[in-house]
Amino acid sequence: MSTGTNDLRVPIAIIGGSGLYELDGLKVIEERTIETPFGMPSAPILIGELDGRRVAFLPRHGKNHEYNPSTVPYRANIWALKSLGVFWVVTVSAVGSLKEAIVPGHVVIPDNIIDKTYRRANTLFDELAVHVNLTYPFDPMLREVLIECVKAEGVPCHTEGTYVCMEGPAFSTRAESELHRSWGASLIGMTAMPEARLAREAELCYATIALSTDYDCWKDDDEVDVTNVMAIIKQNVANVRRILQRVIPAIPLEREEECEAGRALQFGIMTPAEAIPEDARKKLGIFLDKYLDQ
Ligand SMILES: CSC[C@H]1O[C@H](OP(=O)(O)O)[C@H](O)[C@@H]1O
Numbered sequence: 001m002s003t004g005t006n007d008l009r010v011p012i013a014i015i016g017g018s019g020l021y022e023l024d025g026l027k028v029i030e031e032r033t034i035e036t037p038f039g040m041p042s043a044p045i046l047i048g049e050l051d052g053r054r055v056a057f058l059p060r061h062g063k064n065h066e067y068n069p070s071t072v073p074y075r076a077n078i079w080a081l082k083s084l085g086v087f088w089v090v091t092v093s094a095v096g097s098l099k100e101a102i103v104p105g106h107v108v109i110p111d112n113i114i115d116k117t118y119r120r121a122n123t124l125f126d127e128l129a130v131h132v133n134l135t136y137p138f139d140p141m142l143r144e145v146l147i148e149c150v151k152a153e154g155v156p157c158h159t160e161g162t163y164v165c166m167e168g169p170a171f172s173t174r175a176e177s178e179l180h181r182s183w184g185a186s187l188i189g190m191t192a193m194p195e196a197r198l199a200r201e202a203e204l205c206y207a208t209i210a211l212s213t214d215y216d217c218w219k220d221d222d223e224v225d226v227t228n229v230m231a232i233i234k235q236n237v238a239n240v241r242r243i244l245q246r247v248i249p250a251i252p253l254e255r256e257e258e259c260e261a262g263r264a265l266q267f268g269i270m271t272p273a274e275a276i277p278e279d280a281r282k283k284l285g286i287f288l289d290k291y292l293d294q
């Protein structure tokens, strides 16, 4: 198991979604296999340099898309990124559009999530009681950076939107799709949760570039399937790659202290240090030590 220490800190991570299994322009330094207390991450993590910045890249579904949205090892992924010293996490996701104006090929930088998942481990902290604030699961400062970069690339960009995270792996029924629309949500996907919640528990600064790939199944003339989704991703992946190449140098590394997510656990740990089992302290030390070693 990796020790959680990091000789060469990697401040930025990109988590690639469906259709994004590598990061263009990354000068790969190392492919690191990290064993975590939550098992193995989705894939070995590529560590490299882009624009003089250290960046980690992790394909969420594995190198060969072997994990479905329910079986992605979200907790191992977050633990592994934290162990590298990552703070800024930019993710890429394919999503269905629940609004006419969000045309397939457009990008959305979502600002909230409705979590409908029900069979995924949804906390890093099973052995104690921790309650973090999740009012805004996507970091506002990082969202602004993403919005600027998408616009600068000339890609149509929707600057807000609620992402409904369903369990899947089947797509929605028509009735479910209409229900999600009636909630006023903009996007439907299968992976933002528990990823965003775990990122907050790990005090990471997290935001998502969502690529609209389809109108889900609410429009009379459209029905979603993987072939359609992948065709749109293929047509737009070059945009996403260019956006990411802009994002990495634009991340304000020097403003880390301003990001509230970095203090998410400050008032969230209910269980007193002396009541936390020793093995949990070891397993979760990379998240908890700064609060418990006082
Ligand atoms: C390939 S269609 C469904 C699949 O795509 C999205 O994944 P990701 O968010 O990793 O891009 C969606 O959530 C489903 O997992």
Ligand SMILES: Nc1ncnc2[nH]cnc12
Binding pocket: 094, 095, 096, 097, 171, 172, 188, 189, 190, 213, 214, 215, 216, 217, 224, 229
């Ligand atoms: N319509 C849809 N529903 C859920 N996940 C998706 N990912 C891409 N399109 C989707």
